[in-house]
Amino acid sequence: xxxxxxxxxxxxxxxxxxxxxxxxxxxxxxxxxxxxxxxxxxxxxxxxxxxxxxxxxxxxxxxxxxxxxxxxxxxxxxxxxxxxxxxxxxxxxxxxxxxxxxxxxxxxxxxx
Amino acid sequence: xxxxxxxxxxxxxxxxxxxxxxxxxxxxxxxxxxxxxxxxxxxxxxxxxxxxxxxxxxxxxxxxxxxxxxxxxxxxxxxxxxxxxxxxxxxxxxxxxxxxxxxxxxxxxxx
Numbered sequence: 001x002x003x004x005x006x007x008x009x010x011x012x013x014x015x016x017x018x019x020x021x022x023x024x025x026x027x028x029x030x031x032x033x034x035x036x037x038x039x040x041x042x043x044x045x046x047x048x049x050x051x052x053x054x055x056x057x058x059x060x061x062x063x064x065x066x067x068x069x070x071x072x073x074x075x076x077x078x079x080x081x082x083x084x085x086x087x088x089x090x091x092x093x094x095x096x097x098x099x100x101x102x103x104x105x106x107x108x109x110x111x112x
Numbered sequence: 113x114x115x116x117x118x119x120x121x122x123x124x125x126x127x128x129x130x131x132x133x134x135x136x137x138x139x140x141x142x143x144x145x146x147x148x149x150x151x152x153x154x155x156x157x158x159x160x161x162x163x164x165x166x167x168x169x170x171x172x173x174x175x176x177x178x179x180x181x182x183x184x185x186x187x188x189x190x191x192x193x194x195x196x197x198x199x200x201x202x203x204x205x206x207x208x209x210x211x212x213x214x215x216x217x218x219x220x221x222x223x
Contacts, residue, residue: 042213
């Protein structure tokens with residue numbers, strides 16, 4: 001198993017609500033990337049944080065936002081939840097922007 | 113655009129046979145190509161990766177080959193075992209540091 005952890009493991013929200021997901025990176029890693037994985041699909045890149053700055057963003061609306069803390073842990077915030085936001089949210093940490101990424105166990109979000 | 117195509121979407125083999133999964137990427141600047149295995153309900157796990165300065169890499173029963181001219185790379189699993197059954201994803205890093213994943217291949221190994 002990797003040293004990447006995520007919380008919570010499962011979450012149920014209703015449409016319009018806001019959610020915050022958390023990720024602790026592996027020791028020695030300064031980069032965290034976030035992905036959305038819908039059922040039966042591959043992970044879709046949301047954004048990456050490198051040394052506390054956003055470094056690249058996928059095709060997701062501004063209601064998906066995040067930050068990275070000085071200890072390199074990270075949060076993903078989603079505002080105004082929609083039904084289609086129901087998915088597994090994965091974070092991955094790495095020792096650099098184009099280095100090997102190691103995934104956490106994910107947070108399964110259900111929006112009703 | 114930033115795209116990785118992966119084939120086949122499903123693959124069934126008999127235990128002991130070989131399995132091959134192929135991926136194609138679109139950005140000639142891509143230089144890092146990992147492969148992940150994801151079992152049901154679990155996180156993607158890195159099984160092997162390759163950088164563009166080499167054409168092939170092996171790790172026991174798993175190998176990856178890269179053809180930069182044709183912009184495709186392949187995963188080869190030899191002597192397959194039932195525990196190899198999972199969904200396999202290829203990925204490519206684009207020059208914007210985004211890791212773009214393929215659509216996945218569901219591999220089933222029958223005893």
